[in-house]
Amino acid sequence: MKILVGIKRVVDYQVTVRSTADGKGVETAGVKMSINPFDENALEAAVRLKEAGVATEVLAVAIGSAANQDVLRHALAMGADRALLVETDAVVQSLQTAKIYRALVEREAPQLVMSGKQAIDDDAAETAQMLAALLNWPQATFASNVQVADGKATVVREIDGGQETLLLALPAVISADLRLNEPRFIKLPALMMAKKKPLETIALAELGNTAAPSLTLLNVAEPPARKAGRILNNVAELVAALRAEKVLP
């Protein structure tokens, strides 16, 4: 069984992002970029399935500029066997991303596609569901446990107020929650080995027509700041302040 894993290159989660001076975008120049944290969980799950003998090949895929080679090398060091970069400098939104993935699924014929539940830049949480729809495959989003056996995946998903368990007939799409696992720490030898693994680049146009309705970004702004707060001296002052705010009886 082959597993295809989506790897998005995003601004590192510890960076405080700002909008660009013209308010039309997000300032990414000179900012630290990393693999989307949820994608590390997806990849870790795929690599563990390979280590358990359930999967035979793990293919990491990124869509974006040539700079994405760094996150793909990271994925190879984590244990992916092969990496594929669909190269484009254009902004690719969720539905187009899903169409690109569909073209790759047709080429590579994986039994399982794993992605992060959301990319921490756009926070869309859409791509996995869209891909599953386009392929007419079952889906399990926000997965916190995945077991694969006998052509089926048993998936525990995080839902509001609890969790649920689904049984999916493969092929299927699964999107990973942070709780799925603890991604491994990459050691130096793994990084050296990753340099020898294949990383293929294909131009977006080679995949045919992937056009999709897209949103126009009109403006990016910081949310209105909260009014300046006050440091109080003791609990009595706090109780008095909260009563004055009418949030305490």
Added chain:
Amino acid sequence: MSILVIAEIDSHGIKAATRSAITAAGQLGGDVHLLLTGSGLEGIALQAKSIKGLSKILLADSAEYAHGIAENLTPLLVKLAPGYSTVLAAATSFGKNLLPRAAALLDAAMVSEVTQIIGERTFVRPIYAGNLNATVAVPPGLALITVRPTVFEAAAETGGDAAVEAIAATGELGKTQFISRELAVSDRPELATAKVVISGGRSLGSKEIFHDTLAPLAAQLGAAIGATRAAVDSGMAPNDAQVGQTGTVIAPDLYIAFGVSGAAQHVGGIKDAKVIVAVNHDAEAPIFKVADYGLVADLFDVVPELTAALKQ
């Protein structure tokens, strides 16, 4: 053209989040219809009829819709959506799982987690864990939207009298089998909708200490108990207690954070609280930047003192 809201139900009936989505739909202008799906819906249809702001209830009552499986609901949405300008749902785990799937098959624009409706085609949604707000416009044609329930007031449960129309079921995809659902049972109010939320971070140290420290204060305040991801990951609090980007987004009247550093991913989930209080012994903790009131103190001193003060 009309707007179709997708209802979500639980054991109590139609969720408050759906009524928030109905309010958002009302802001778009036009008739608002509600699609009610599930199995054995008679009682709930009556409940839906009286929600204010609806002109029609579409009732799809059939076994394949029983567990809200997106694979089974999508064909129904694909069939109904072309009659509407906008299909809307609350940005809950149900809505977020379903709408993108339908959008893909409809080849339509999808806007997730909308927090503000500027106009019929223009919306604001948070990006980067709520560090920034993006204003986006959808292209002409059908759009699918999920709205963040905490920012839209729930439509009134009474005052409406919508017509009810039965809709034929669309069958099962047959590739997804529902096994089980475990919902947390708690004697505390639901985190997402509680008026008061208190939460604890990693520094509480253990499950027992977390509970013993916060439960008496929560009981005193009638509050829900939340937690940081660090506290959840180390087993001090259940998964569904997590507040933030990857947990529950809340907007209570009062939020009190004990021993929470204030990482962007946490703060993104509490920004809409009316009053934020932070208790942290590190005066430099980022949580103080968003707090209305702060105490630079040890939480293990403050919590019992506050609990006692409120008893008086």
